[in-house]
Amino acid sequence: MISKPDLSTEQIASLTLLYTTKTAIQVTFDALAIAVTFIGALLLRLSFDTWLNLLPASMTYLPITVVVGIVVFWSVGFYRTLWRYASVDAVWLITGASFAAVAISALVINLFEPNVFPWSIYIIEWMGLALIVGGGRMTIRYVRRRPVMNKNPEKKRILIYGAGDAGEMISRDIMHNKGSELWPVGFIDDDPLKHRKSMHGLPIFGGVEVAGQVVRESKVDEIVIAMPSMTGPQTRQILHSLHEQITEKIEIRTLPPIAELVSGNVSFKQIRDFDVVDLLRRDPIELDSKRVERILKGKCVLVSGAGGSIGSEICHQVAEGKPSKMILFDISEPNLYTICERISADFPDLQLVPVVGDISHRWLVDRVFNEHHPKVVFHAAAYKHVPLMEDNPLSALSNNVIGTRVLAAVSSEHRVERFVMISTDKAVRPTNMMGATKRLCEMLVESQPHQPGSVYCAVRFGNVMGSSGSVIPKFEKQILAGGPVTVTHPDITRYFMLTSEAVQLVLQAASLEGEYATYFLDMGEPVKIAELARDMISLHGFTPDKDIEIVYTELRPGEKLYEELCHTGDGIPTNINKIWIADTPSFSREKFLRELDELLESCYSLDRRNLYLGVARLVPDFQPALNSLEQNALQIGGQSDRRVTITQPRK
Numbered sequence: 001m002i003s004k005p006d007l008s009t010e011q012i013a014s015l016t017l018l019y020t021t022k023t024a025i026q027v028t029f030d031a032l033a034i035a036v037t038f039i040g041a042l043l044l045r046l047s048f049d050t051w052l053n054l055l056p057a058s059m060t061y062l063p064i065t066v067v068v069g070i071v072v073f074w075s076v077g078f079y080r081t082l083w084r085y086a087s088v089d090a091v092w093l094i095t096g097a098s099f100a101a102v103a104i105s106a107l108v109i110n111l112f113e114p115n116v117f118p119w120s121i122y123i124i125e126w127m128g129l130a131l132i133v134g135g136g137r138m139t140i141r142y143v144r145r146r147p148v149m150n151k152n153p154e155k156k157r158i159l160i161y162g163a164g165d166a167g168e169m170i171s172r173d174i175m176h177n178k179g180s181e182l183w184p185v186g187f188i189d190d191d192p193l194k195h196r197k198s199m200h201g202l203p204i205f206g207g208v209e210v211a212g213q214v215v216r217e218s219k220v221d222e223i224v225i226a227m228p229s230m231t232g233p234q235t236r237q238i239l240h241s242l243h244e245q246i247t248e249k250i251e252i253r254t255l256p257p258i259a260e261l262v263s264g265n266v267s268f269k270q271i272r273d274f275d276v277v278d279l280l281r282r283d284p285i286e287l288d289s290k291r292v293e294r295i296l297k298g299k300c301v302l303v304s305g306a307g308g309s310i311g312s313e314i315c316h317q318v319a320e321g322k323p324s325k326m327i328l329f330d331i332s333e334p335n336l337y338t339i340c341e342r343i344s345a346d347f348p349d350l351q352l353v354p355v356v357g358d359i360s361h362r363w364l365v366d367r368v369f370n371e372h373h374p375k376v377v378f379h380a381a382a383y384k385h386v387p388l389m390e391d392n393p394l395s396a397l398s399n400n401v402i403g404t405r406v407l408a409a410v411s412s413e414h415r416v417e418r419f420v421m422i423s424t425d426k427a428v429r430p431t432n433m434m435g436a437t438k439r440l441c442e443m444l445v446e447s448q449p450h451q452p453g454s455v456y457c458a459v460r461f462g463n464v465m466g467s468s469g470s471v472i473p474k475f476e477k478q479i480l481a482g483g484p485v486t487v488t489h490p491d492i493t494r495y496f497m498l499t500s501e502a503v504q505l506v507l508q509a510a511s512l513e514g515e516y517a518t519y520f521l522d523m524g525e526p527v528k529i530a531e532l533a534r535d536m537i538s539l540h541g542f543t544p545d546k547d548i549e550i551v552y553t554e555l556r557p558g559e560k561l562y563e564e565l566c567h568t569g570d571g572i573p574t575n576i577n578k579i580w581i582a583d584t585p586s587f588s589r590e591k592f593l594r595e596l597d598e599l600l601e602s603c604y605s606l607d608r609r610n611l612y613l614g615v616a617r618l619v620p621d622f623q624p625a626l627n628s629l630e631q632n633a634l635q636i637g638g639q640s641d642r643r644v645t646i647t648q649p650r651k
Contacts, residue, residue: 023079027070027245029136030078034069034101035062037128039123044354054092057116061109068108069129075114076100091134098130124501156221157181159214161238163189163204167226170271171200173312181273185218208238212245220397224271225254233525234416236535243538251541254278274539277498279532279565288576289320292507295376295396295418296321300375303328304359304407307335309464313503314378315339319347321507327353329381359403362410369414377411378510379404380422389434390557393611397603400437404444405600412450420510421445421458423518425495425563428460429580429621435624436615442633443618444596447589459509460520460582461502462495462566471529471576483548488555493562494531498598508576520565522578538559558624567621585620592618 042051042058051058081523106122146376158174171184186203189195195206214220223246233551235254237452242252254273301318304326305311312335315328326343329601330336333356340354353372357364361379368374382400383389389396404421411419423442426435442458450456459608465472471494478485502521509519530552542548555561564620565571571580599614606614615624 003106009519010604023484025420026079029306030073030133031066031525033129033132033136037132038062038065040128041124042117044124045121046119054109054117057113061105061112061116064108064562065105068105072101072104072129073097073133076610090137094134094137095130097127097207098423099132099319102126102129114417135163155181157185158182158222158224159211159218159220160184160187160224161189161208161211161242162226163187163191163194163199163216164227166228168199169203170224170226170255173198179650184220186214188214198233202344208245210245212247213418215246215248215250220250220587222251222253225252228255230379232279232527236531239274239535239538241387249541259420275534276476276536276539277536279527279539287507288511290319291511293321295511297325298322298324299417300325300327300372300627301373301378302326302372303378304403305379305422306330307332307339308380309499310503311378311380312339312342313499314506315343316346317500317507318378319343319502321349323350323376323579325351325353325372327355327368327374329355329357329359329368331356331358359398359407360398362406365406365410369410373414374411374419375416376408376418376510377416378420378422378506379407381407382422382441384424384434386426386432386434386558387556388436389498390432393433393608394603396437397434397440397600397615399438400434401444401596402600404441405596408445408448408456410447414453415451415454415501417454418447418510419445419450419454419456420506422506423458423460425460425462425520425523425565426560428567429623433612433615433624434558436619436624439598439619439622442518442584443592445588446518446584447593447632453512455513456510456516458518459506460518461497461505462523462563462565464499464502465566471532472536479537479540479548480543483537484551485537486551486553487533488553488559489561490529490530491561492555492559493526495526496565497523504577505579509574509579512574512576512579518582518584520571520580520582522580523565526562533542 038057039062042054047055075095078093098436102122102125106119109116137278146629160171167189171187174182174184175179184202186205186553187194188205188208190207192207194204197204211223215223223242225235226237227234230238239252241464252274254274255271260351285521296318301323303311303315303318303326306315307330308437311330315326319326328336328339328343330339336356343350353368355364355368359365359379381403383392383396408419408421411646421441424435424438426432426433427439430436430439442460445456448456463470475485505521510522512519530550533550537544537548537550544550566580567584567585568583571582573580596618599618603614612624616624
């Protein structure tokens, strides 16, 4: 409950007097307006002689007309309205109230003396009353909210890109706000029908092709792109067009995406710097929270890899589904501590069970399940950095596959209701050990025997912005250091998605019923990494290849030019938007599990080449770079050795 401010008796008396005075002035003005329009309507409608004959009756019924009008105005809230903020809705209020006031007074007059005045005078009176009462109040609005004239030379002169609703609100808010440090010089818009027109007295100069000329001639300091509904590709195209037209170094800012403008209103205070997220905007996801809550509410949920970029977001969104308990499992103590603190602060009533440990340790996973009996498992623990896993293939196999094997088997034994594994687009026709191990994990979860009615699935998606190992933080660091920005290949492309968006879809996929499926998320259009690098350099106010150089290196071990989300075709749609079922290669589950277990039992004694070949036998479309394997030895402890000598973890 909002507490009322403590006011002294003198303050209360002063405020009461001020309110009473303002109301009295309005009532007096309206009373005079009613009287003037009543008498004026008679003068306009009647001849002078007729008017003189009806003058006694006019004076008799004038007080009735005034009293009825004031009562109607009071009843509809005229004197509780802040007219300085009046909008188009106020026109309907004034017109309707004026009509009601005239109609009721006419009925009262005709009850006392039928047809004493012609009915046409009431129509004239209504129009006149609405005009005077409305005009008076709109004058107040204009005087109180008239544009603050740009007498301060220190104000930033801005050019607004977009003469739509958002641009209109931004310009109006700036012009009527004395505290604004901005001043609009006009608009540019891509709609030719708006060119050479004006809005709030500001010219619409033309399209983006005149941006450079306007910036020079109007001495523009900043461009504000006022189109919150634009997509990522549209944003990138607009930025490219502006940079082509404008040679001066000028700041370009924007508004938050439409999903963040909850009220629908736009203020100049919402203008902000561009973020790389703006370059990748997508249509907002319509999350069915009830559907997700149905599978989580009142249940114990386990999240592996809880401290990672994906796992921590899963934890936060799962907590919103009202589980009874949440087990946060992670091998990193600092990451686990951080996510526990975050969840505890946001959901103080939720019971948290932090577990520091390795999911490949069967004894530990058994103990957690025996003590807490989780019913829903989200498996996000994995090594995912491609070049590092090419240098450490056994670690990828051990952590990703053995960990999944243990967690899926224990989940099955304890009759978990839902098991959801986080996968990657790199599992499709993999060329690196990380992608191959994630494909093995998908096949493992698909092959895992479980109780009828339980749901086991995997969910694939591409890069998430800001995650560890993502190219975006790397570019950011290189730009802030003054460059160069390194890109492996000019044609390399990747899918990108916000972490929160990806996890929302993961939870939606988890709610789907039926047999095992490998789902993949609609990631939108792939983005060229070289173009992303150029856009990020431009966002920081630098010119690519002039202020900051872009250097092309070469594809790293196991890296592909492009990623795929499905082996063949476009997949099968589900009943949830943006979630598809992947068409995966068929295989014998029993044979796969047998051969996988044989590989896992012997992997610690295999050299690098045979380790890759063993994985390739299980994943037929795995295409490792065998030539480089034959030329390079695995470096451990500074010594070159063909054998992997990592100690086998305790089972």
